[in-house]
Amino acid sequence: MPAQIHRGTLANLRRLAGVLRRGGLVAVPTETVYGLAANALDAQACRRIFRAKRRPANDPLIVHVADLRMLRQVAEPNDAVARLARVFWPGPLTLVLARKAAVPPVVTAGLPSVAVRMPAHPLLRRLLRICGLPLAAPSANPFGHVSPTTAAHVQEGLGQTIAHILDGGPCRHGLESTIVDIRDPLRPVLLRPGVITAAQLGRVLGVPVHIATRRVAAGSAGQQSALAPGLLARHYSPRQPLIIHQRITAAMVARRGTDEAWICFRKPAWTGGAKNIFWLSAAGDLREAGRRLFALVHRLDRGGWKRLHAELAPSAGAGHAINDRLRRAAGRRS
Ligand code: TXA
Numbered sequence: 001m002p003a004q005i006h007r008g009t010l011a012n013l014r015r016l017a018g019v020l021r022r023g024g025l026v027a028v029p030t031e032t033v034y035g036l037a038a039n040a041l042d043a044q045a046c047r048r049i050f051r052a053k054r055r056p057a058n059d060p061l062i063v064h065v066a067d068l069r070m071l072r073q074v075a076e077p078n079d080a081v082a083r084l085a086r087v088f089w090p091g092p093l094t095l096v097l098a099r100k101a102a103v104p105p106v107v108t109a110g111l112p113s114v115a116v117r118m119p120a121h122p123l124l125r126r127l128l129r130i131c132g133l134p135l136a137a138p139s140a141n142p143f144g145h146v147s148p149t150t151a152a153h154v155q156e157g158l159g160q161t162i163a164h165i166l167d168g169g170p171c172r173h174g175l176e177s178t179i180v181d182i183r184d185p186l187r188p189v190l191l192r193p194g195v196i197t198a199a200q201l202g203r204v205l206g207v208p209v210h211i212a213t214r215r216v217a218a219g220s221a222g223q224q225s226a227l228a229p230g231l232l233a234r235h236y237s238p239r240q241p242l243i244i245h246q247r248i249t250a251a252m253v254a255r256r257g258t259d260e261a262w263i264c265f266r267k268p269a270w271t272g273g274a275k276n277i278f279w280l281s282a283a284g285d286l287r288e289a290g291r292r293l294f295a296l297v298h299r300l301d302r303g304g305w306k307r308l309h310a311e312l313a314p315s316a317g318a319g320h321a322i323n324d325r326l327r328r329a330a331g332r333r334s
């Protein structure tokens with residue numbers, strides 16, 4: 001039976017809070033992508049997340065909190081948390097902090113750290129407050145697939161595996177949160193780019209943010225996963241091969257068959273109404289491009305194309321995050 005899709009009425013939120021309290025799973029909307037949530041303090045419930053997603057046990061989960069009081073249940077805050085929270089929370093920023101003992105090791109894949117985020121989506125915030133529990137939630141897609149930005153994407157990927165999806169509409173950002181390790185506030189390390197950039201974080205923290213470059217292979221065990229588990233080289237993969245280009249030109253398109261689809265960053269002047277040319281933002285707006293990227297990849301994934309091509313975004317602002325996801329979808333180390 002497919003999962004039930006719930007609208008965000010108070011009665012439904014109360015029901016779903018009950019599911020979470022009893023150790024069940026609920027797919028939830030966030031402002032970044034949909035997440036697959038369980039009580040972060042319940043090891044058994046969190047194991048269900050890994051099973052549903054077929055996620056390797058060495059890839060830790062992000063814990064979502066309603067407020068700083070809830071954060072203190074799961075992590076040791078430091079000065080940097082207060083400063084970043086004031087500017088960026090609730091919002092698309094995940095902080096890696098020292099973990100508290102209340103968090104079962106399955107959530108953090110045995111690491112001494114825990115990733116925490118205060119999400120901005122009003123339905124998830126209400127759900128967090130009603131159930132009063134921190135919620136562990138990775139993106140609500142089968143492991144290695146493109147993250148879902150609508151309830152329909154979740155249904156398509158996990159509908160046969162989970163029972164409940166809370167529908168909060170299309171996600172506002174459409175790209176997963178920025179992850180920064182601030183256990184040492186003097187040497188913050190960016191583990192995953194997102195719409196909040198390293199430069200923005202650096203300005204608030206008053207120190208430069210280092211960019212992690214190590215990538216680890218999916219499923220690699222032990223020591224390696226402790227370095228940067230969020231940085232799997234191949235991730236977000238569509239079913240077809242995806243090739244990335246610095247620029248897509250009319251001549252390139254003309255050389256290939258009409259069974260290959262092209263994702264331009266902005267609307268090209270030369271489309272001529274061709275059915276295999278797509279763009280992320282007609283006017284080249286980075287925010288809009290970020291919001292539409294995964295939805296477009298989801299759509300093209302079902303389109304029966306032989307091959308997908310995508311053009312890199314300008315490397316500014318959210319462009320870094322877009323290009324990071326494109327390179328990973330192409331299986332490239334970058
Ligand atoms: O926007 C988001 O962050 C979404 C929504 C649902 O909140 N969540 C998300 O979760 O993208 P997920 O599991 O797909 O990606 C989280 C990444 C993982 O790759 C994981 O390795 C990394 O965060 N991570 C989690 N805990 C960590 C830790 N203690 N240290 C370093 N990386 C960690």
Ligand code: MG
Pocket residue numbers: 138139147
């Ligand atoms: Mg994910």
